[in-house]
Amino acid sequence: MYNDIFGNIYDIQKFSVHDGPGIRTDIYLKGCPLSCLWCHSPESQSFTPDLAWLELKCIGCEICGACLNVCPNGAITRGEQTVGLKGEPISYPVVDRSKCDVCLKCAEVCPSKGLFNTLRHVSVEDCMKSVRQDKAFYEKSGGGVTISGGEPISQFEFCLALAKACTEEGFHTALDTTGFAPTEHYLKILPYINLFLFDLKHMDSERSKRLVGVPNELIHENARVLAKNGARFQIRFPIIPRLNDSAENVEATARFCLEIKDAIDVVQILPFHRLGGSKYERLGLKYRMNVNPPDGEAMKRHLSVFTALGLPAQIG
Numbered sequence: 001m002y003n004d005i006f007g008n009i010y011d012i013q014k015f016s017v018h019d020g021p022g023i024r025t026d027i028y029l030k031g032c033p034l035s036c037l038w039c040h041s042p043e044s045q046s047f048t049p050d051l052a053w054l055e056l057k058c059i060g061c062e063i064c065g066a067c068l069n070v071c072p073n074g075a076i077t078r079g080e081q082t083v084g085l086k087g088e089p090i091s092y093p094v095v096d097r098s099k100c101d102v103c104l105k106c107a108e109v110c111p112s113k114g115l116f117n118t119l120r121h122v123s124v125e126d127c128m129k130s131v132r133q134d135k136a137f138y139e140k141s142g143g144g145v146t147i148s149g150g151e152p153i154s155q156f157e158f159c160l161a162l163a164k165a166c167t168e169e170g171f172h173t174a175l176d177t178t179g180f181a182p183t184e185h186y187l188k189i190l191p192y193i194n195l196f197l198f199d200l201k202h203m204d205s206e207r208s209k210r211l212v213g214v215p216n217e218l219i220h221e222n223a224r225v226l227a228k229n230g231a232r233f234q235i236r237f238p239i240i241p242r243l244n245d246s247a248e249n250v251e252a253t254a255r256f257c258l259e260i261k262d263a264i265d266v267v268q269i270l271p272f273h274r275l276g277g278s279k280y281e282r283l284g285l286k287y288r289m290n291v292n293p294p295d296g297e298a299m300k301r302h303l304s305v306f307t308a309l310g311l312p313a314q315i316g
């Protein structure tokens with residue numbers, strides 16, 4: 001039956017150690033109703049295919065150039081010649097995104113996946129085949145499977161079936177969620193999720209709308225309802241300098257955590273990083289974050305607000 005339930009993912013990452021306990025397989029579902037300014041996975045945001053280009057994989061127009069002549073819209077031209085890693089002359093294709101309608105003909109002819117579609121249409125069973133390969137690692141490390149995104153609950157039938165399939169085979173499950181999805185969906189999936197990785201981004205709803213594109217009332221309501229119904233949480237609070245790190249917002253976030261304290265395993269206070277910046281270039285998008293990561297002293301100060309309230313909290 002899991003052969004018949006399909007969804008769209010953009011990646012499966014094995015041996016992950018950051019998204020729940022132990023060694024995990026992370027399955028990234030594509031599409032998100034939020035658009036966080038600091039999102040480090042821009043390929044996760046749209047529900048439809050994206051054309052991406054990766055310099056590391058492209059073998060260059062001199063040797064290949066297969067993509068140069070296939071575009072029906074004339075969106076691909078040969079870029080300026082530069083010098084490659086071995087001193088050889090090399091030029092790369094340049095995609096004019098204003099002409100591209102993501103027909104993906106260029107990705108189809110690319111022999112090295114230099115140009116590629118970020119969306120993969122897969123069945124639950126396809127995902128489970130990857131998951132099963134690392135069963136021994138989960139058992140040794142206390143790990144399992146993390147269903148992430150995007151917002152995984154946006155593809156609810158697929159997400160639910162994936163969580164059920166993992167549970168039936170005895171794998172620990174974590175759901176990495178924005179909290180912005182219908183409450184009834186959270187309640188339906190709750191029996192199949194051992195741990196919710198739940199983001200709190202801004203406690204002021206107007207600021208939330210400006211920073212992540214949606215208000216926060218539903219997110220907070222879902223956290224409360226899940227807590228009341230026995231969910232376990234790993235709360236994630238990303239610290240984005242100047243955007244959500246005011247003393248007032250840090251205090252309000254900690255106070256909210258206090259409300260659901262009994263359901264929280266840990267609050268992770270996560271410093272902003274710029275690692276996702278290069279992914280924007282791959283998609284022809286502009287990276288808009290012009291802030292530096294918070295310093296160590298600031299992170300300790302934020303942490304102390306949580307620990308002073310008796311919350312189990314850590315940096316990172």
Ligand code: SF4
Pocket residue numbers: 051070071072073074075076095099100101102103104105106107
């Ligand atoms: S995906 Fe875009 S660049 Fe590639 S062939 Fe289609 S229109 Fe052209």
Ligand code: SF4
Pocket residue numbers: 057058059060061064065066067068093109110111112113114115
């Ligand atoms: S077809 Fe692929 S490998 Fe060849 S030049 Fe184009 S992007 Fe590079």
